[in-house]
Amino acid sequence: MYPHIQTVESSPALPDETDVAVIGGGIIGVATAWALARTGVRVTLLEKGVIAGEQSSRNWGWCRTMGRDEREIPLAMASLARWPELAAALSEDIGFKRTGILYACRNEAELTQQREWLARARHYGVSSRLLDSAELARYMPGVDPGAFVGALYTPDDGRAEPDVVAPAMARSAMRLGATLLQQCAVRGLETRAGRVHAVVTERGRVRTQAVVLAGGAWSSLFCRHLGIRLPQLKVLGSVMRTAPMPGGPDAALGTSGFSFRKRADGGYTISHRGGSLAPIVPDSFRYLRDFLPMMRTSREEFRLRLDARLWQEAWHHRRWSDDGVSPFERERVLDPVPSARVLKEATRQIGEAVPFFRDLEITQRWGGLIDVTPDAVPVIDAIDTLPGFHLATGFSGHGFGTAPGAGQLMADLVTGNTPLVDPTPYRFSRFAEADPTP
Incomplete structure (x- = not known):
């Protein structure tokens, strides 16, 4: 596991009732809860493991508009504009800098x-x-x-520290009145008159009229439990960091073969841009038609891999009852082993192209599972077939940088306020509208 995540103390008890329940304590769930709490909404954040325990603390730490899918650019621009406001509002150093x-x-x-x-x-x-x-x-x-x-x-693009941001936002949300429970998995939902009425957790139920699922790589499985089809796969990213390296570049750089960005501790986070691995799992076959276009156009970015994840997820995909142990309790935190081959390749290429990195002292390596949609664009939407249920997921590796805007947009949709940006590109229904070629 990534070992440097700042700890967050949970609230003392599960409430009987809340205005909005947010499922998932990654950066998107925390950003949504924070935005809701700022408007005075009673919000309860429920996390099966720990805040930012998965990809939200394991990403590169880039805050960028550059290279985004055109549908994401307005959200990325709005987020980049909000990062300085976020840094000031949290009263904690989250390492945000516009370094280019x-x-x-x-x-x-x-x-x-x-x-x-x-x-x-x-x-x-x-x-x-x-x-x-x-x-x-x-x-x-x-x-x-x-x-x-x-x-x-x-x-104008920049960086922030992934292991710091979500915990800092969570603490701020609690100061604003939010309730936060860790080690508290949500097993399912209760409905009344066809709409959301409560969330069922391993510690009991919480009445609510609105639920936001920000479950990252777990979202498709939770949706399937509700009878909702969300095409989503997991992609393994492998990352490493160096000891402090004085005198190095301040700007971040990405190219085919490697990427890097300077850390607040003076070291560098390094990865292989284009070295993501796609484990073959049951969902690979379930959503094959949806992902065929991406597989044909992004072969160099995503490499298929057969490993133990196939059997782990085959077990997860069994049905469970809301009063029984769920897959979210059997595996609290996704903590995959990074690819030594991918990181070795990145080390070689960065040393050849940037001599400053020729003699690296690597102090840590880690892996993270990224939630990917067929078009690599997130879902930020209310689900018409289940009134009161909302999705904020599928950020495809872009969630950290766009979190300030995505959390606000999701909060706007839940409360009925004017959306921060046009939410149409992030509608859930686009997957039903698509016609994948067999």
Whole structure:
């Protein structure tokens, strides 16, 4: 497990009733609870393990607008604008800095791809611009001048510390009146007159008229228990960090083969951009038709892998009753083993392209399971077939950076306030509208 997550003390007791119950204590669930609590809504956050125990503390820590799917750009822009407000409101140092992020291109084809993205994104007001190889060397001293032909650079993008942000938001939400329970899995929902009436937890039931499922990689399984089909798969990301390395680059950089960003402790978080592994599990077959288009266009980004996860999830997929032990209690925290091969490849490539990283002292390696949708765009929506039930999931590795906006948008939809951004691109019904090719 990622060992540096700040601890959060749970509330003393489960309430009998709440206005909104949020399932999942990752960054999206916490951001939603925080946004609701700020408006005076009685909100109860329920987490089966610990706050930020899974991908929310294991991601790269990038806060970016650059390279987003065009449907995500408004949400990313709104989130980037809210990060400074969030940092000030929490009264804790979450490490947010606008240091800039670069996508370095190894050839003209990659540079053309970034140029085309910029042409589509420019009217949203992004600060991105293209750099040639000489400009890249000025912004990123120490880069091998022959390794890249140019880059896409976004000076407004930045970074924050994943192991700090969600716990800090959770503590702030509690100060605002939110109730927070850890080691308290939600087993199911009760309905009355066709709408949500209560959540059933391992510690008892809580009456509520509104539920937000922000369960990350667990969301599809929970939805299936309710008879709702949510096409979603898990992808393994492998990450490592170094000891403090004085004098290194402040901006973050990603390219085919590796990525890095400076940490608040002076070390670097390093990963393999494009080195994600997709474990073959029962859902791989259940949602094969949904994911075929992604598999055809993203073969270099997602590599299939057969491992023990297949048997673990086969066990999870058995039905359970709301008064019995659920899969969420059998496996409190997803803590996958990182891929040594992927990290070795990233270490080699970063040393070749950026000599500063040639002699790395790696102090830790970890893995995280990312919740991915067929179009890699999240679901932030109310579910019409079950009034009172809402989804905020499927962020496909983008949840940390977009959390300030996503949490506010979900809170707006629950309360009926004017949405922060147009929620249409994140509608749940788009999966039913799609027609995957067999």
